Each structure stands twice: as C-alpha cells, then as structure tokens.
Amino acid sequence: MTRRAWRFGRRRGVLCLILLVGASALLIARGAAPTAWAAEPTVHYISHRFPMLEFWVKKMGEYPGIKLEAELIPFDQALEKMQIHLSQGASTYDIMATDAFLPTFAERGWLMPLDPLIAKLRQAVEWDDIDPILVRDVCSYKGKVYGVPNLAISMFFFYRKDLFDAAGLKPPSTMDEWIAAAKALTVADKKQYGTAMTLKAGDGFQNDFTYYLRTYGGDWYDKDWKVTIDSEAGVKALTTMKELMKYAPPNVLAFHNDESTVAMQQGLTAMGLLWQSRALAMDNAQVSKVVGKVSFAVPPAATKGGKSHARLAVGCYSISAFTKNDPELVFQVIGKTLSKANMRESAGLATPTRLSVTKDPEVMQKFRFIRAAADNVQAGARLVPSNPEFSEAMLQTTQTLQKGLTGELTIPEALKRAQKVMSDLMTEKGYYKK
Amino acid sequence: MTVLAVILVYPLAYSLGLSFYNYYLPVPRTTFVGLENFRFILADDAFWEALGVTARFTGAAVAIEVVLGIAVALLLDARIPCRRFVNTVVLLPMAITPAVAGLLMRWMFESNWGLVNYFLGLAGVRGPGWTGDPAWALWSIILADVWQNTPFVILVVYAGLQSVPVEPLEAAMVDGASRAQTLAHVVFPFLRPLVLFVLIIRSMDAFRIFDQVFVMTGGGPGTTTQTITFYNYVMAFRQLRMGRASALGVITLLILSLVIGAWIYLLYRREKGEW
Numbered sequence: 259m260t261r262r263a264w265r266f267g268r269r270r271g272v273l274c275l276i277l278l279v280g281a282s283a284l285l286i287a288r289g290a291a292p293t294a295w296a297a298e299p300t301v302h303y304i305s306h307r308f309p310m311l312e313f314w315v316k317k318m319g320e321y322p323g324i325k326l327e328a329e330l331i332p333f334d335q336a337l338e339k340m341q342i343h344l345s346q347g348a349s350t351y352d353i354m355a356t357d358a359f360l361p362t363f364a365e366r367g368w369l370m371p372l373d374p375l376i377a378k379l380r381q382a383v384e385w386d387d388i389d390p391i392l393v394r395d396v397c398s399y400k401g402k403v404y405g406v407p408n409l410a411i412s413m414f415f416f417y418r419k420d421l422f423d424a425a426g427l428k429p430p431s432t433m434d435e436w437i438a439a440a441k442a443l444t445v446a447d448k449k450q451y452g453t454a455m456t457l458k459a460g461d462g463f464q465n466d467f468t469y470y471l472r473t474y475g476g477d478w479y480d481k482d483w484k485v486t487i488d489s490e491a492g493v494k495a496l497t498t499m500k501e502l503m504k505y506a507p508p509n510v511l512a513f514h515n516d517e518s519t520v521a522m523q524q525g526l527t528a529m530g531l532l533w534q535s536r537a538l539a540m541d542n543a544q545v546s547k548v549v550g551k552v553s554f555a556v557p558p559a560a561t562k563g564g565k566s567h568a569r570l571a572v573g574c575y576s577i578s579a580f581t582k583n584d585p586e587l588v589f590q591v592i593g594k595t596l597s598k599a600n601m602r603e604s605a606g607l608a609t610p611t612r613l614s615v616t617k618d619p620e621v622m623q624k625f626r627f628i629r630a631a632a633d634n635v636q637a638g639a640r641l642v643p644s645n646p647e648f649s650e651a652m653l654q655t656t657q658t659l660q661k662g663l664t665g666e667l668t669i670p671e672a673l674k675r676a677q678k679v680m681s682d683l684m685t686e687k688g689y690y691k692k
Numbered sequence: 693m694t695v696l697a698v699i700l701v702y703p704l705a706y707s708l709g710l711s712f713y714n715y716y717l718p719v720p721r722t723t724f725v726g727l728e729n730f731r732f733i734l735a736d737d738a739f740w741e742a743l744g745v746t747a748r749f750t751g752a753a754v755a756i757e758v759v760l761g762i763a764v765a766l767l768l769d770a771r772i773p774c775r776r777f778v779n780t781v782v783l784l785p786m787a788i789t790p791a792v793a794g795l796l797m798r799w800m801f802e803s804n805w806g807l808v809n810y811f812l813g814l815a816g817v818r819g820p821g822w823t824g825d826p827a828w829a830l831w832s833i834i835l836a837d838v839w840q841n842t843p844f845v846i847l848v849v850y851a852g853l854q855s856v857p858v859e860p861l862e863a864a865m866v867d868g869a870s871r872a873q874t875l876a877h878v879v880f881p882f883l884r885p886l887v888l889f890v891l892i893i894r895s896m897d898a899f900r901i902f903d904q905v906f907v908m909t910g911g912g913p914g915t916t917t918q919t920i921t922f923y924n925y926v927m928a929f930r931q932l933r934m935g936r937a938s939a940l941g942v943i944t945l946l947i948l949s950l951v952i953g954a955w956i957y958l959l960y961r962r963e964k965g966e967w
Contacts, residue, residue, distance in 0.1 A: 509803040509824025511913035661914040
C-alpha cells in the first residue's frame with residue numbers, strides 16, 4: 259500500500275469514527291430530552307405488571323395533553339431499575355409504583371414529598387375521598403406523604419367449588435385440611451393437581467413463605483430487627499410447603515403469579531393461594547376454562563379457630579424527586595387517574611382506595627371477592643417488612659429456602675443458612691449494637 | 693488504538709479500580725477496602741457453587757455442540773437432497789437473539805403445555821418438570837444453548853470441509869480406505885485447527901451465558917442454574933454491590949483467560965508441528 263493510500267485510508271477511518279460518535283450523541287440526546295422535541299410532555303412510568311396496574315396505565319394513557327411511556331415489568335426487575343436510576347439522580351422516571359419499599363426510597367431522598375401538591379390540588383383530585391389510613395400507614399414516611407394509594411390487595415384462597423362439591427369437601431380451614439383436600443383432588447395422570455403454589459425464588463416465594471411463616475406464629479424479624487426465620491414456625495412452614503408440593507404441578511418451583519393464575523384458569527389445579535387481583539381472570543371467558551367455578555375463602559389457619567396471616571399489599575404512586583416534568587401536572591395525572599369512576603370500574607381487580615367506592619353496596623354486590631378480601635384483612639393479612647435489606651437479601655434468601663424444599667438441604671439447614679444471609683446483611687448495615 | 697482504549701481499556705481499568713472499593717449503589721460514597729472484595733468472593737460458597745454450575749454447563753453444552761455440529765456438517769457435505777434449503781434452516785437459530793430464544797425455549801420446556809413434553813408424551817414418555825425441576829433445569833438450558841449455537845459449529849466446520857484438498861481424498865480412495873478411515877486419517881487432521889477454534893469461541897461464550905438463564909430459570913430452582921455471570925448480575929443489580937461485582941468480574945476474567953490461554957497454547961503447539 260502506498261503512503262498516500264494509507265493516509266487516505268486513515269483519514270476515512272477517522273471520518274467514519276467522528277460520524278459514528280456524532281450519530282450516537284444525537285441519538286442519546288434525542289432519547290434523553292424527548293420533551294424538548296415532542297409537542298406534549300412525556301410522562302415516564304414504571305411499575306411491576308399485574309392486572310390492576312395495567313388498568314391504571316391504560317387510564318393514565320388517556321389523560322389529555324400528555325404522552326405516557328410506561329414500563330410494566332416483573333416486580334424484582336422494576337425495583338432493580340428504579341434503584342439503579344434513582345441512585346444516580348436520573349430523571350428517567352416520573353411516576354413509580356412503590357409499596358413496601360416507599361420508606362426506603364423516601365429515606366434516601368428519591369421521592370418527592372406530596373404535601374405541598376396535596377394542599378394546592380386537594381379539590382382537583384378529591385383528596386379527602388382517599389382512605390386516610392392507607393395514606394398515613396403506607397404512603398407516608400416521617401410525617402410526610404410520599405405516595406397516593408392506588409390499590410389494596412391480599413392473597414386469599416381460591417378453590418374450585420365444583421370439584422370440592424363433587425368430592426364432598428369443604429374449603430380447608432387448617433393446613434392439615436388443605437393437604438388432605440389437595441391429596442384427594444390430585445389425579446396426576448389426568449393432569450389435575452391438588453394445589454397451585456407460587457415458589458419461584460424472589461418475590462414469588464417470599465409471598466407464599468410469609469403466609470406460612472406468620473400463620474404458624476413466626477415472622478421475618480423481631481422488634482429489634484433480629485432475623486427470626488430459623489424457628490419452629492419456620493420449620494413448620496417449610497415442612498407444610500414441602501408436603502403440599504407433592505400435590506402441585508411438577509414444575510411448581512418455577513411458578514410465579516402468572517403461572518399460578520394460568521394453572522387455576524386452565525383447570526390444572528383445584529385450589530391455591532393467589533392474589534386478589536387474579537380473581538377476575540377466573541371468570542374471563544376468553545381465556546379461562548373455569549368460568550363461574552372458582553370461589554374464594556380466607557386462607558387456612560395453622561389450627562382450628564386460629565388466624566391466618568396472608569400477604570397484604572398496598573400500592574402507592576410516587577413521584578420521583580428528580581422529575582423534570584411539572585410536579586403539579588404529574589400529580590394531577592395520578593390523582594385524576596385514580597378517580598371515583600375509574601376505581602368503580604376497576605373494583606374487581608383490587609380493593610379500591612377511595613372511601614366512597616369501598617362503601618358502595620353496588621360495588622360490593624358486583625365484585626363478590628371484595629367481601630373475601632375484606633374478611634381476609636380482618637382475619638389477619640399483613641404487610642411485609644419495609645426495610646431495604648428485606649428486598650436486597652430476598653433472592654439469595656429464597657434460593658436457599660428453596661433448597662429445603664428440593665431436598666438439597668435439610669429444612670433446618672436451609673433455614674439456618676437463609677437466616678445467616680439476612681443476618682449478615684443486617685449486621686453489615688449496622689442494625690445490631692455491638 | 694484510541695478506539696481500543698475507549699471501548700476496551702478504559703472500562704476494564706475502571707472496573708478493576710472499582711473492585712478495590714466498597715461501593716453500595718444507593719450511597720454515593722465509596723470506601724477503599726483493598727482486597728476485601730476478592731477475599732469475600734473467594735470465601736463465598738455461592739461463588740464456588742456458581743463456578744461449578746458454569747463448568748458443568750460449559751462442558752456439556754460445548755461437547756454436544758461440537759460433536760453434533762461436526763456430524764451435521766458432514767451430513768451437509770454429503771450432498772443430501774435439498775441441501776441449500778437444509779443449510780438455511782439449520783442456520784436460522786443463530787439469527788435469533790439469545791433473550792428471544794430463551795423465551796421461546798421457556799415455553800417449549802413448559803412441563804404442562806410445552807411442545808417438548810407434548811412430543812415426549814406422544815412417544816409414551818412422561819416428561820420431567822424441566823425448568824422447575826432441580827434435576828433437569830440445567831439440562832433445559834444446555835439444550836436451549838445447543839439448539840441456538842450448534843449452527844455456528846456447523847457453519848465453521850462445513851466451511852472447513854469445503855477447503856479439504858481433493859488429492860489426499862482421492863489417494864485414500866485409490867488405496868481402498870473406508871469412509872471411516874478417510875474421515876479419521878485424512879479429513880479430521882485438516883479440521884483440527886478449526887475444531888480447536890470453535891472450542892475456544894464456544895467455551896468463552898458458554899462460560900459467560902446469561903440471557904437464557906435470566907429468561908428461562910432466573911438461576912433456579914434454588915441455585916441449580918445460577919452461573920457465574922448470573923451471580924455477578926445478582927450481586928450488582930439486586931444486592932447493589934458494585935465493588936464486589938467488579939471484583940467478581942475481574943476473577944471471572946482471570947479464570948477465562950487461563951482457560952483460553954490453555955486452548956491457545958495447544959493450538960500454538962499444533963502450528964509448530966509438535967503434535
């Protein structure tokens with residue numbers, strides 16, 4: 259190659275590199291500042307994905323004068339994305355669905371306090387109709403409001419009334435009755451299994467395990483934040499789960515909420531602990547094979563006459579402290595989406611958070627499982643711990659607990675190791691005085 | 693050199709530097725901790741477990757891909773009918789992104805409604821729980837990887853077969869060598885450098901597998917499919933320990949470098965005629 263040709267080739271290479279870098283910078287700038295280019299402001303939304311939040315996103319998209327860009331992804335991944343972006347002070351998201359981790363985010367300064375917006379726009383969003391207990395107990399932190407409650411759901415017991423009636427069974431009121439009913443209704447050769455379970459490591463497993471652990475009298479932490487899962491209640495919880503697994507579909511360890519829902523919908527399982535938001539899906543004629551056949555009850559207790567403690571979740575919509583959109587606009591998008599009319603329409607997907615709607619007899623009549631949900635809360639459904647370490651350790655903890663179910667570890671060893679994972683993290687974070 | 697520095701050297705140096713710090717993402721401050729992150733990882737059972745899973749996965753997947761890839765390439769070279777059509781179809785899986793392939797495989801291996809168990813059922817075999825069964829979850833990922841990456845082996849070996857000189861083949865035929873003898877003593881010696889190349893590339897890729905694990909099993913059940921890269925992801929983006937995750941990245945790089953170095957040493961010796 260001649261020197262001239264080499265120099266020309268090098269110049270062409272440098273020119274290509276400059277064009278490539280320029281094009282990339284242009285694309286990045288375009289992506290980072292869509293509001294400067296679009297005719298209407300773009301509001302960015304992120305949450306986990308389940309029917310109630312899908313409904314809210316649909317309604318938010320109908321808000322006039324904005325363009326909504328929504329990400330609805332699995333719970334663990336949504337939390338992960340929020341943490342990564344907020345930790346860098348990025349304005350990626352304007353509206354976020356927060357629940358048990360709201361206090362953590364508020365403590366870190368990642369959420370906008372809503373009190374000034376509530377004071378100014380109280381009437382516009384009919385704030386006084388929103389359940390004040392939910393606002394105070396779930397969507398506030400250190401006396402300030404950081405979220406607008408958008409739903410309240412609990413896990414309760416779904417069962418196939420037709421199969422139960424045919425077998426002469428009643429909905430189980432104790433764990434032993436649950437195991438017996440699941441065994442009676444399992445015909446593996448005909449792909450009919452007794453019970454669905456949600457055992458995928460992470461959020462899914464945690465939901466189920468929390469119910470068993472608390473119903474047997476245990477909990478994740480004591481009042482001094484000492485981890486307490488390695489206990490008699492923990493052993494009973496995992497032992498019961500392992501027993502029930504015998505009457506669950508063979509790949510139940512990979513089941514998250516969607517898989518459990520489909521298992522009930524398709525008639526694969528006769529009963530199970532599922533989220534309230536999945537109740538309407540049972541009667542969706544387009545996808546369900548069990549329309550009108552599924553009934554609902556309070557989850558079984560440990561012993562006759564005892565209390566069960568299924569998971570309760572209250573969701574809030576929070577505004578990012580780093581939003582570049584007008585906070586009043588974003589707040590109104592949230593507040594007006596959560597209108598009375600919309601809550602009435604969606605009452606089948608979750609318990610509404612507006613007092614006028616939850617007390618409406620017509621709504622209670624139309625959505626039969628709201629009664630079961632209310633009974634469930636009365637029976638003892640509770641929220642999970644809200645410390646950040648709970649979610650940080652959750653994948654590794656539940657992976658270890660799963661090993662107790664698969665037999666890779668004995669149940670006591672699995673609990674001991676899982677407790678160590680959580681305790682080490684709490685120690686590192688300075689929860690325990692030396 | 694500038695491009696190399698920007699896209700390779702800088703991120704590597706940054707990651708290496710970060711591995712000596714305690715960097716918890718939600719807290720902006722970092723603290724220098726020296727080799728503490730490395731000490732933690734090397735003492736962590738989860739790391740050794742993940743390394744074991746990765747080694748088993750890499751060994752099984754690469755072995756199957758190479759054997760199957762060579763067999764299919766030989767078949768294609770044998771002038772079968774509709775060879776061009778078969779060529780195209782065989783290479784299609786390579787065109788699909790790993791995450792999409794993972795989603796496809798997740799539903800194929802769904803034990804209640806998936807195609808794999810359906811066809812096994814037709815043959816009178818009761819399929820296992822696959823992704824939900826600790827004994828079969830890793831195999832479901834291995835099979836998914838074999839499906840997607842064997843075409844690469846086929847492509848390379850098939851190209852190599854086209855470049856085998858005709859004269860030695862004719863000489864073998866004249867000498868009365870059987871097909872098997874021709875393959876063993878004439879064809880395979882020519883293919884050896886290509887097979888080694890494929891082994892290196894596939895070993896590197898298999899060691900770093902992430903997409904199929906993330907989509908199909910999420911590292912479970914338990915930690916039966918938690919590979920090194922998935923464990924690194926958990927450490928960085930679930931536990932938010934960037935310093936520790938960077939240290940794990942450095943350790944992974946060192947392990948991979950040793951493995952690839954060994955393969956390259958073998959190849960170098962081959963070129964020097966020291967087989």
